[in-house]
Amino acid sequence: MTDREVVMGWFSFIILGLIAGAIAKLILPGRQGGGWIATLLLGLIGALIGGWLAGLIFNIGYDDFWSIQSWLIAIVGAIVVLLIWGFITKSRAKA
Secondary structure, eight states: OOHHHHHHHHHHHHHHHHHHHHHHHHHSOSOOSSOHHHHHHHHHHHHHHHHHHHHHHHSOOOOOTTOHHHHHHHHHHHHHHHHHHHHHHHHHHHO
16 A cells, blocks of 8 residues: 555545535534534544444444445434534533
8 A cells, every 4th residue: 555545545534524524514403513614623523433433333434435334434423423512512601
């Protein structure tokens, strides 16, 4: 494997996470704290955590960029992170 392949893999993963964050924002009702940039970054974090948990719990991971499995893992991870972020920012707003 060359360095170029590794960079493209990370680049694809970043794009996947950003798009998953946007899809998660569209799926979740209501307003989460932060704007679109924060949502996209949280989606990237969610894709990372989703992939880690899917590998840990179900022994599955990201196949490739166009795999439905990869998209579902990234979107579910992004939704979970956005929900947690929503609870954190709601409790700060009340305090």
